[in-house]
Amino acid sequence: MATNITYKCPTCGAELFWKADKNLFVCEYCDDSFTLEQLEHEGQGGKIDEENVERHEELDEGEYTKSNDGTVGDNLVKYTCSHCGAEIITDRSTAATVCVYCGNAVIMGEQVIDDFAPDYVIPFKIDKKRVMEEFQRFSKKPLTPKDFNCERVVDKMQGVYIPFWLYSGRCNGKLSAEGINVHSWRSGDYEYTERKYYAVFRDGTVNFDKVPVDGSSKTDNDAMDSIEPYDYSEIKPFNTAYLSGFLAERYDEDSDKCFARARERIETTTKDMLRESMRYDLVKERGYDKKIKLTDAEYALLPTWLLYTTYKDKKYFFAMNGQTGKFIGNLPIDKLRLTIFSLLGGVAGSLLGIICSMLFM
DSSP: OOOEEOOBOTTTOOBEEEETTTTEEEETTTOOEEOHHHHHHTTOOOOOOGGGOOOOEEOOGGGSOOOTTSTTGGGEEEEEOTTTOOEEEEETTEEEEEOTTTOOEEEEGGGGSGGGOOSEEOOOOSOHHHHHHHHHHHHOOTTSOTTOOHHHHEEEEEEEEEEEEEEEEEEEEEEEEEEEEEEEEEETTEEEEEEEEEEEEEEEEEEEEEEEEEOOTTSOHHHHHHTOOOOGGGOEEOOGGGGTTSEEEOOSSOHHHHHHHHHHHHHHHHHHHHHHTOSSEEEEEEEEEEEEEEEEEEEEEEEEEEEEEEETTEEEEEEEETTTOOEEEOOOOOHHHHHHHHHHHHHHHHHHHHHHHHHTO
16 A cells, blocks of 8 residues: 655644645644745655655455446556545546545655656645636626526536646747738829739747646646646746645656647747748748757646536536636537527627618618
8 A cells, every 4th residue: 555645734733735825835723824944844845755655556356346448447546545544546647636535635655756756846826716706707608508507517626736748948940931012002093002022031949948738648638728828937846745635647648749749839839930020921831941959858747727517418627727717618508598699699780781771872
């Protein structure tokens, strides 16, 4: 069984949790709060003794129920809650969770050491209360069904540290294109237009720093891209203490595999910057050569709130940047309201057409 990492209140000995709204570690028993520096002074610095971290226990087939295709159970492992002794069944990529029996924060030490040790972490700044408030505000749209009651339909709301790879380096791009300058003028009763075509070349180097790509196969790539950017001015050296009270995943896609997505973003951005430097309307792109030199690929855990809802047997997913509060998701649409709005729009358009025709008769 794996030994779990917990953090105790220096005042009363109860468990500490990271509170996003206070940016502090808070004891829910005596309500005292502490900075990471204070915990380190008390000898709770979040350093892991790698030699003494016990490994998870593999599950025997009879200890779990497989999914129909047999894939879920094969990916499960077993830990023991250090607080109440309950057995925690989770998948291999889970780095932190909460015991469902006692509420104890469970940090799996073996998932954040060796090759899985993150370089950085951005702590949560958005608490669960604000997430719910933003979700309610976001869902109050004209076409959202009236009975889409936010608190009732939320099946699951989780604060999760998502693994990201952060790529740094430079990209050299060479862009050739055909450009045009158009000059129009009027002389007397005549209007003239002059078009001049040019062969345009641009050669430049763009430095990039910490381009993020999520390293978990379980997360939706488009959703993670949509809640960017993160503010790197608040990034901190990784410390397991920040995981306390949240879920966390370790990467299951390495930096080499994820770099393909980063490469596409870097090359596209470089091309866009070269095109913006051209003082012509672009007629035709002739060629684009690029070369990336990667200088660093760092591993970080970034904060994300994930919400899962069910409405009329259909599932909906929402995500929020746990640092900035940027919120994304798709809402259900009330078909009756959509029909009414469409009819009203058509009537309004017809009335506007009649009024315009009367004014210009």
